[in-house]
Each structure stands twice: as C-alpha cells, then as structure tokens.
Amino acid sequence: MRGPHTPLEEPEMSNDAAPTVTPERELPPVAAEPGRGWTPQKIALWAVIALLGGVAWTMLAIVRGETVNAIWFVFAAACTYLIGYRFYAKVIERHVVRPDDTRATPAEHLANGKDYVATDRRVLFGHHFAAIAGAGPLVGPVLAAQMGYLPGTLWIIVGVVLAGAVQDYLVLFFSMRRSGRSLGQMAREELGRIGGAAAIVATLLIMVIITAILALVVVNALGESPWGVFSVAMTVPIALFMGAYLRWLRPGRITEVSLIGFVLLMAAIIGGGVIADTAWGAELFTLDRTTIAWGIIIYGFIAAVLPVWVLLAPRDYLSTFMKIGVILALALAIVVVRPEISVPAFSEFASGETGPVWPGALFPFLFVTIACGALSGFHALIASGTTPKMLEKERQTRFIGYGGMLMESFVAIMALVAAISIDRGIYFAMNASAGATGGTVEGAVAFVNGLGLTGVNLTPEMLTSTAEAVGEESIVSRTGGAPTLALGLAQVMQGFIGGPALMSFWYHFAIMFEALFILTAVDAGTRVARFMLQDTLGNVVPRFRDTSWLPGAWLCTAIMVAAWGAVLLMGVTDPLGGINTLFPLFGIANQLLAAIALAVVLAIVAQRRTFRWLWIPALPLAFVAVVTITASFQKIFSPVPAVGYWAQHAAYRDALASGQTSLGSADTVEEMQAVVRNTAIQGTLSIVFVVLAIVVIITALVVVARALRGEQLTEHEDARVPSRRFAPAGLVPTAEERELQRQWDALPAEQQPSRGH
Amino acid sequence: MARPGVDVPVARRVWRGLRWYLHGVTGESRYEAYLDHERRTHPDRTPLSRSEFWRGVHADQDRNPQGRCC
Numbered sequence: 132m133r134g135p136h137t138p139l140e141e142p143e144m145s146n147d148a149a150p151t152v153t154p155e156r157e158l159p160p161v162a163a164e165p166g167r168g169w170t171p172q173k174i175a176l177w178a179v180i181a182l183l184g185g186v187a188w189t190m191l192a193i194v195r196g197e198t199v200n201a202i203w204f205v206f207a208a209a210c211t212y213l214i215g216y217r218f219y220a221k222v223i224e225r226h227v228v229r230p231d232d233t234r235a236t237p238a239e240h241l242a243n244g245k246d247y248v249a250t251d252r253r254v255l256f257g258h259h260f261a262a263i264a265g266a267g268p269l270v271g272p273v274l275a276a277q278m279g280y281l282p283g284t285l286w287i288i289v290g291v292v293l294a295g296a297v298q299d300y301l302v303l304f305f306s307m308r309r310s311g312r313s314l315g316q317m318a319r320e321e322l323g324r325i326g327g328a329a330a331i332v333a334t335l336l337i338m339v340i341i342t343a344i345l346a347l348v349v350v351n352a353l354g355e356s357p358w359g360v361f362s363v364a365m366t367v368p369i370a371l372f373m374g375a376y377l378r379w380l381r382p383g384r385i386t387e388v389s390l391i392g393f394v395l396l397m398a399a400i401i402g403g404g405v406i407a408d409t410a411w412g413a414e415l416f417t418l419d420r421t422t423i424a425w426g427i428i429i430y431g432f433i434a435a436v437l438p439v440w441v442l443l444a445p446r447d448y449l450s451t452f453m454k455i456g457v458i459l460a461l462a463l464a465i466v467v468v469r470p471e472i473s474v475p476a477f478s479e480f481a482s483g484e485t486g487p488v489w490p491g492a493l494f495p496f497l498f499v500t501i502a503c504g505a506l507s508g509f510h511a512l513i514a515s516g517t518t519p520k521m522l523e524k525e526r527q528t529r530f531i532g533y534g535g536m537l538m539e540s541f542v543a544i545m546a547l548v549a550a551i552s553i554d555r556g557i558y559f560a561m562n563a564s565a566g567a568t569g570g571t572v573e574g575a576v577a578f579v580n581g582l583g584l585t586g587v588n589l590t591p592e593m594l595t596s597t598a599e600a601v602g603e604e605s606i607v608s609r610t611g612g613a614p615t616l617a618l619g620l621a622q623v624m625q626g627f628i629g630g631p632a633l634m635s636f637w638y639h640f641a642i643m644f645e646a647l648f649i650l651t652a653v654d655a656g657t658r659v660a661r662f663m664l665q666d667t668l669g670n671v672v673p674r675f676r677d678t679s680w681l682p683g684a685w686l687c688t689a690i691m692v693a694a695w696g697a698v699l700l701m702g703v704t705d706p707l708g709g710i711n712t713l714f715p716l717f718g719i720a721n722q723l724l725a726a727i728a729l730a731v732v733l734a735i736v737a738q739r740r741t742f743r744w745l746w747i748p749a750l751p752l753a754f755v756a757v758v759t760i761t762a763s764f765q766k767i768f769s770p771v772p773a774v775g776y777w778a779q780h781a782a783y784r785d786a787l788a789s790g791q792t793s794l795g796s797a798d799t800v801e802e803m804q805a806v807v808r809n810t811a812i813q814g815t816l817s818i819v820f821v822v823l824a825i826v827v828i829i830t831a832l833v834v835v836a837r838a839l840r841g842e843q844l845t846e847h848e849d850a851r852v853p854s855r856r857f858a859p860a861g862l863v864p865t866a867e868e869r870e871l872q873r874q875w876d877a878l879p880a881e882q883q884p885s886r887g888h
Numbered sequence: 889m890a891r892p893g894v895d896v897p898v899a900r901r902v903w904r905g906l907r908w909y910l911h912g913v914t915g916e917s918r919y920e921a922y923l924d925h926e927r928r929t930h931p932d933r934t935p936l937s938r939s940e941f942w943r944g945v946h947a948d949q950d951r952n953p954q955g956r957c958c
Contacts, residue, residue, distance in 0.1 A: 242925060242929075243925070244921060244922040244923075244924075244925030244926060244929075245918075245922060245944075245945070245948070246948070248918065248921050248922075248925070250912070250921075251912060253909070253912075254909065254912030254913055257909070257912070257913035258912070258913055258915075261913065262956070262957060263957045264957065265956060265957035265958050266958060267957065267958040338955070341958050345958055377942065378943075382938050382939035382942050382943075383916060383919050383938045383939070383941070383942045384916065385911075385914040385915055385916040386907075386910050386911055386914050386916050389914060438946065438947075438950055439946050439949045439950050439953075440942075440943075440946040443949075444946060444949065447956075448914060451913065451914060452914075455913070503957070503958060507957070507958070509955070509957050509958050510957065512955050513954075513955070513957055516954050516955075517954060648956070651956050652955075652956040652957070652958055655953060655954065655955055655956040656955055656956070658953035659953045659954070659955045661953075662953055678951060679951075717958075721958065881928075885921070885924045885925055885928055886921075
C-alpha cells in the first residue's frame with residue numbers, strides 16, 4: 132500500500148545535512164585524542180577481571196565437582212566478554228576496521244530525519260540488540276545440552292569472541308561505509324555476478340528453511356496445549372488493537388501502547404490458565420500439531436500481505452518490550468537463585484553420534500546446533516539493515532556491533548543454564564522424539580532409564596507432577612527446545628518470584644515470549660523472501676518489480692508461504708521426529724549465511740590491503756566453512772542412517788522394496804513412504820546449500836588472490852565527507868571524551884548536532 | 889530535549905532518563921528527531937503531523953521489509 136506523499140521521499144533530500152546557520156565560531160574537534168593509556172588502577176582492574184574469569188573457567192572445566200554453581204557460568208562469560216571486548220576488539224579496531232571519527236557517518240551526511248538519523252549510542256545499542264536477539268540463542272543451547280554443559284559453554288563464549296562478534300562488527304562497519312547497503316548488495320558489488328547471485332539464492336533458501344523450522348518450534352510447543360494455544364492466539368487481537376490505537380487514537384505513542392499491550396498479554400496468559408481448566412476451553416483449544424501448523428501457515432500468508440501497521444509493527448513493539456524485560460529478569464534471577472547444576476561436563480553422548488535429542492557427533496554438529504549465540508549469519512542481515520544508518524560516529528561500531536553480539540551470547544549462556552538446571556531425566560524425556568518414547572509417561576520412563584545415564588533415575592511421578600506444575604497435560608516428547616527452556620526458566624524464576632504457585636505462569640510466560648518472536652520472524656521473513664522473489668522474477672517479467680502490484684505481491688507471498696509451509700508440514704508429520712532431523716539443517720543454513728557474510732568481509736578487508744590482519748576474518752571463515760561443509764557432507768554421505776539423509780532414504784526405500792511394512796519409528800507403509808520423501812527433500816536441500824556456499828567462498832578467495840597479486844580493485848566505499856559532530860565511542864566516555872563533550876555542550880543550541888532524541 | 893539534565897533532583901533525573909531511553913529504543917522519539925531535522929534544515933516548510941509521519945514510516949516499511957532475527 133502507498134503511504135501519503137511526504138517531503139521525505141523527495142530525492143533531493145538525500146544530502147541536506149549541512150546546517151543552514153553559518154557557524155559563528157570554530158567547532159570543537161570532532162574526534163577525541165586517544166586515552167592516556169595504562170594507569171596502575173586500570174592494570175589492577177583488568178588483572179582482577181582476568182583472575183575472576185580464570186577462577187570461573189577452572190571451576191567449570193577443571194574442578195567440576197558433583198555439582199557446579201550456575202554463578203560460575205555468569206562469571207566465566209562476563210569476564211571473557213570483557214577481555215574480548217577490551218583487547219581483541221581493540222586489535223580489530225586498530226588494524227582491520229581503522230575507523231575515522233573525522234569522517235561523517237551516513238546518519239550525518241545523508242541525514243533525512245527518517246531512516247538516516249544519528250542516534251545516541253546507548254539507544255542504538257538497545258535497538259540493535261532487540262533486532263538481533265530472537266528465538267535462536269534460546270533454542271540452540273537447550274538442544275546442545277545433550278552433550279553436557281562444557282562443549283556448549285566453550286563454543287558459545289569462545290565462538291562469540293573470535294567469530295560471531297567479529298562478523299557482526301565487520302559487517303556493520305563495512306555496511307556503514309557503504310551508506311548502509313545490505314549484505315546481498317555488498318556481495319554483488321564485491322564478489323561479482325556469480326558470487327553475488329549465489330549469495331542471494333542462498334539467502335532466499337536459508338530464509339525459507341529458517342522460517343519453517345522456527346514455526347516448527349512453535350507448533351511443537353503449542354501442540355496439545357490448550358493454555359498455550361489460547362494465550363498465543365490472543366496475541367493477534369492484542370496486536371490488532373495496538374495497531375488501531377497507534378493508527379487512529381494516539382498516533383506514534385509507542386511506549387504507552389506497548390505498556391497496554393504488555394498488560395493485555397499478561398491477562399492473556401492468566402486467562403489461558405483459567406480457560407484451559409474449563410471443559411469447553413480444553414476441548415476448543417486442544418489442537419493437534421497438524422492443525423496448528425495449518426493455522427500458522429494461514430496466519431503467515433495473511434500477516435504478510437497486510438500493511439505492516441496492522442499486525443507486524445505492533446507485534447514488534449510487544450516483542451521488544453518482552454525481550455528486554457525477560458532477559459533482564461532471567462539474568463537477575465540466575466544471579467539471585469544461583470541454581471546448582473548436576474549435568475556432567477561431557478555427557479555419555481559427547482563421544483558418540485546417536486544422541487536421542489539430535490543425531491551426529493560433537494564435531495561438527497554441536498557447532499551447527501548452537502548457531503545463534505556463538506555465530507549467527509542472520510545477524511549479517513540486521514547489521515547491514517537499519518543500524519548502520521543510525522550510527523553517530525564510526526568508532527561506535529565496536530560498542531554496537533561487537534558489544535551487541537556479546538550480549539546475545541550472554542542470553543545464550545543464560546538459556547543454557549536454565550536448560551541444564553532441570554533434572555536430566557526430565558530433559559531427555561522432553562527432548563526425545565515421540566518415536567522413541569511412544570509419547571507416553573511409561574514409554575518415556577522406560578526409554579530414558581534404558582539410556583544408562585549415570586545418576587538418572589526417572590520415575591513416572593516426576594513426569595506427571597512436573598506436567599501438572601506447569602499446567603500441561605504431558606511433558607513427554609515436547610521437542611524443539613522451547614518447552615525445555617520454558618521449564619528451566621519457570622524453575623529459576625519461581626525461586627526468584629512467586630514460588631511453586633507461579634510455576635505454570637512462568638512456563639506459559641516463556642512459551643508466549645518465544646512464540647511472539649517466532650511469529651514476528653515468520654511474518655517478516657515471508658515479506659523479505661517475497662521481495663527477493665519479486666526482484667528475481669522481475670528480471671524475466673518486469674511487472675514483478677513493482678512491489679505494490681497486488682496480484683504479483685499475493686502470488687509471490689503465496690509461493691514463499693507454500694515453500695516454508697511444505698517444510699513445516701513435513702517436519703510436523705515426520706515419523707522420525709521432525710525437529711531431530713530438521714534442526715541440523717537450520718543450523719547449517721544459518722552458519723552458511725555466516726560463511727557468506729564472512730567471505731564478503733574477507734574480500735573487503737583484502738581490497739583495503741590490510742593483508743597482515745587478514746587472518747582476523749579468515750579464522751572464523753575457515754572454521755565455519757569446515758564445520759558447515761563437514762556437517763553437510765555427513766548429512767549427504769554418512770552411512771549411518773540416523774546421521775545421513777541419503778543413508779536413511781536408502782534404508783527405507785530398500786525396506787519398502789523388500790515388502791516390509793514397518794521400520795524404526797515408522798509403523799505403516801505410508802509413514803515409511805513419508806520418510807523416503809522427506810529424506811530426499813532434506814538431502815537435496817543439503818546439497819544445494821553446500822554447493823551455493825562453496826561457490827560464494829571460492830569467488831571471495833578469487834577476489835582475495837587478485838588483491839594479493841597487487842591488482843587494483845574498484846573501491847565501493849562512499850566518498851569521504853568531513854564530520855561536524857562529536858560523540859563518545861563506548862558506553863562510558865573516557866576523560867578526553869568528557870572534556871570534548873563539555874566543549875560541544877557549551878555551544879549555542881543551534882550549533883549543536885541534532886541527535887535522535 | 890528529553891535528555892537528562894543536571895540541576896534536577898535524582899528521582900526526576902532517573903525518571904527522565906528512563907523515559908528518554910524507552911522512547912529511544914521503542915522508536916517513539918523518531919518523530920521528535922524528524923521535527924528537529926526539519927527545523928534545522930527546512931525551516932521554510934511545515935513539517936508533517938505526528939500521524940502523517942507515522943503513516944509514512946509504516947508505508948516505507950511496507951516497501952522495504954526487514955527480516956527479524958531467528
């Protein structure tokens with residue numbers, strides 16, 4: 132739909148930041164001098180941080196007694212992040228990024244009062260963090276807990292410092308130097324036509340897979356749960372009300388409407404508990420997974436064709452609020468409650484490849500299971516979206532890009548702590564597929580106790596009483612990670628606020644919290660994918676380029692919804708358990724996107740001729756390339772049916788050919804045929820992903836080789852415009868920055884730079 | 889300017905700071921930023937009303953969708 136014509140849309144508006152008032156006096160400097168370096172106090176502070184971090188890691192990795200206190204996870208993470216931020220990110224800043232604060236950012240030289248708006252760094256940090264934090268860092272670590280706590284903890288903390296935060300930081304900076312261009316546009320410019328096209332097709336496919344698997348997580352959390360279905364369904368009328376309120380009643384009052392929405396959301400959660408207890412409510416809202424999947428598919432189509440103000444924008448406001456609130460509450464609860472963790476550092480499944488939660492060996496599959504939280508390719512799309520257009524000064528990219536990702540990693544650590552604070556027997560009963568447990572309490576008890584895990588003695592009472600405490604019919608085989616996290620979070624939170632009486636409230640609060648992000652991601656992902664498809668089709672039929680042409684928009688939305696909807700239904704009806712087989716594909720897709728982003732960054736760094744420091748992006752690229760290519764190859768070529776899609780495919784095809792009518796957890800010929808079909812699709816997708824990623828990486832390496840040979844490559848950066856404003860770089864200003872800030876504050880109001888209020 | 893001042897009591901400063909931060913993160917203060925931009929660079933023309941501005945922002949989001957993170 133077309134908005135009213137606004138003066139903001141006029142093209143000549145793009146370069147109008149020069150103040151109309153002629154400066155009456157010289158402006159103070161726009162960049163601060165470097166700090167005075169090391170003082171004894173600073174050395175002492177960093178020594179304490181290093182020591183505390185060292186003690187925490189010793190407790191986690193070496194001492195690991197009978198139980199480990201959760202507080203050590205918090206200290207190990209926080210101290211490592213601080214050291215990574217202060218030292219490694221500084222090295223990257225000095226040698227790779229080389230920001231120049233005398234140079235205007237796009238927010239300054241393209242200022243238009245709308246999307247290019249210089250924003251206070253602390254506000255922008257919150258904005259960027261809310262944009263990158265989603266359901267991924269909450270789900271991945273939960274599933275990875277199958278291997279024990281240490282592999283996941285190491286990868287989340289070390290991975291973010293050396294890989295994830297580096298990717299986010301570099302993509303943010305280079306996109307900022309290119310007026311906030313998107314990853315796809317940068318790939319086309321830097322890697323040429325083939326690499327660029329491969330990157331765009333890969334992004335489109337990845338979007339489809341990620342949308343489908345996120346939706347699957349919601350379906351699994353809501354299946355057979357009348358309480359969950361009611362409260363999540365209520366988010367739709369709440370969002371509609373908020374949209375109408377902002378459109379007609381009080382335009383632009385976002386904070387106010389978010390608060391109202393939050394109160395309504397809490398009412399929906401409480402109301403869900405009441406309604407699920409009534410006979411009619413239980414009957415009306417107990418839906419099987421296939422029905423819920425269809426509900427989400429229909430919702431996804433409608434939400435994606437409606438104007439954003441109706442559903443998407445209000446949902447966004449709600450989830451920003453929930454995200455920041457819940458994460459702060461969880462951090463506080465973990466510090467206050469300090470649960471004792473009895474999960475072993477390495478579990479019995481760490482050395483094998485037949486774990487019940489997801490199949491495959493620790494290497495490479497742990498590194499694709501925990502995607503977000505350590506390294507997330509999706510962030511490259513956000514870091515090349517709105518954030519680069521709002522940066523006030525170039526040197527702030529370290530705080531926003533690198534620092535923002537450290538925060539996300541901290542969320543992943545907290546999710547891991549919440550998941551491992553629940554009993555291990557319950558953990559496996561919840562996360563083993565229904566094929567293994569039979570979906571019954573007795574089946575789950577027999578299966579889990581049969582795993583031979585030390586210290587695990589699951590009783591039927593444990594499962595029934597836990598299910599009752601969280602207000603669910605059953606907690607057996609609630610795969611997907613979200614219910615496990617919700618249970619862990621409920622357990623931690625009830626120790627902090629409310630006690631056992633509030634356990635079921637916290638459980639459904641956590642489910643709602645995840646469903647809210649995921650449904651927004653589904654809606655937004657469908658829109659983005661539709662635009663990408665329209666752009667591609669536009670090369671053949673130019674009419675499709677016009678995104679306001681309704682038949683084209685509807686057709687392309689329908690195609691994209693059908694694509695992810697088919698994968699979703701495949702997962703929901705999969706006799707082998709859905710999440711178990713599909714989650715590796717989700718992780719591989721996300722990590723391949725990271726490989727693409729890092730390949731683009733590597734090509735840019737090489738073109739800037741900083742060859743000595745090329746290893747900084749090359750290190751994570753090499754690691755993620757090895758991980759994802761190995762994982763893909765195992766998914767394609769492994770002879771173990773649980774691991775290799777094609778091995779599974781062949782096993783079931785042969786069984787059908789020899790006239791068998793059941794195999795493994797597939798009990799009928801139809802189910803066996805479904806396995807044959809599903810594995811063929813999953814196997815084909817694995818091949819397509821890995822081929823596209825290899826093409827992108829090779830084209831990037833060609834660019835690097837050309838730069839190394841001394842070839843002069845085209846410069847794609849914006850021309851340098853001198854800056855006329857100042858702001859500190861980090862969260863806490865240095866003494867030099869404070870002094871400079873005083874000089875700027877002393878200027879008359881009309882000479883002060885305008886800042887997103 | 890909704891930025892925290894200096895000569896006001898602590899409670900009010902905290903409240904103002906919180907308000908300023910929430911309005912920033914939710915995006916509510918984008919309209920004020922726009923007004924400020926218009927006042928400085930185009931003092932000659934009438935800026936959009938709050939309602940018109942937000943309609944424009946949403947229309948813009950319809951044309952340039954942004955993904956959400958997983």
